[in-house]
Amino acid sequence: xxxxxxVILPYIIIIVTVLFIKAFIVTPIKVNGESMQPxxxxxxxxxxxxxxxxxxxxxxxxxxxxxxxxxxxxxxxIGLPGEHIEYIDNILYVDGKKVKENFKHGKTENFNIxxxxxxxxxxxxxxxxxxxxxxxxxSRELGFIKEEQLLGKTSLIILPFNRVGKAY
Numbered sequence: 001x002x003x004x005x006x007v008i009l010p011y012i013i014i015i016v017t018v019l020f021i022k023a024f025i026v027t028p029i030k031v032n033g034e035s036m037q038p039x040x041x042x043x044x045x046x047x048x049x050x051x052x053x054x055x056x057x058x059x060x061x062x063x064x065x066x067x068x069x070x071x072x073x074x075x076x077x078i079g080l081p082g083e084h085i086e087y088i089d090n091i092l093y094v095d096g097k098k099v100k101e102n103f104k105h106g107k108t109e110n111f112n113i114x115x116x117x118x119x120x121x122x123x124x125x126x127x128x129x130x131x132x133x134x135x136x137x138x139s140r141e142l143g144f145i146k147e148e149q150l151l152g153k154t155s156l157i158i159l160p161f162n163r164v165g166k167a168y
Contacts, residue, residue, distance in 0.1 A: 001168075028052065029065055029072065029154060035130030035137065036074055038104045039063070039167050045159035046074075046167070052153035055141050058126060060094075061103065063167060065151040066128060074154065075138055075145075076103075079113065079127030086112040103168050106133035116143050126150070 031044040040046070040063075048065050058064060058077050066073040079085035084095050087108040092099045113119070113127060116139070121127055126142035130136025139145060159161050 008127075028158070029074070031074055032071075034135055035132050036063070036076070037132045038075065039057070039076075041163065044157050044162070044163060044167075046154045047156045047158055048152045048154045050152040053147075055148060057130045058147075058150060058153070060099075061101070062153050063155055064126075064128065064153055066145055067149045067151050072151065073128075073137065075128035075130055075136075077126050078129050079121045079138075081121050081123050081125060084113060084129075085127050086095075086110075103131065105129075105131040106135075108133045111140060125149075 027048045027050060029046050029048045031040045031042055031046065034042055053061075058080070060077055062077045062078060063076060064077055066075055077096070078092065086093045088110055090108050092108075094102055108129070113121065122142055124147040126147070127139045128145050129138045129140070155167050157165060157167055
């Protein structure tokens, strides 16, 4: 009996470890829809790092997974707490200063967060947008996203194989 336990114990430890990692640290997530094109494509499988924000705050341009009542949304962080965000002629302005977006995205119609009822992004909230600005359900319609709605950060595409790598 001891010999059987000795043989299967390493496998049990491996299975428990893998289940723990999948449940609490990293999870595969599938891109649904076109709201993050051209960066992400429908059907891409990515790794969600659920611990990314345990030790640091979300940063501008992070790709995040947002927990909404009936679905998960993959979006990009554009505005941080305390900031005033606006787009004028497809250019991002943060607190009145032009900020270069170093990723491809669709045309952003003129937008000011005052349309969301505030002059600055509230504490513990974020402004998130899809990269496909013309076809994205995001903060422009949903409002500010609370920090607790952010399930984590994602940037690594693992499938399909021809798209494996870091998403920017």
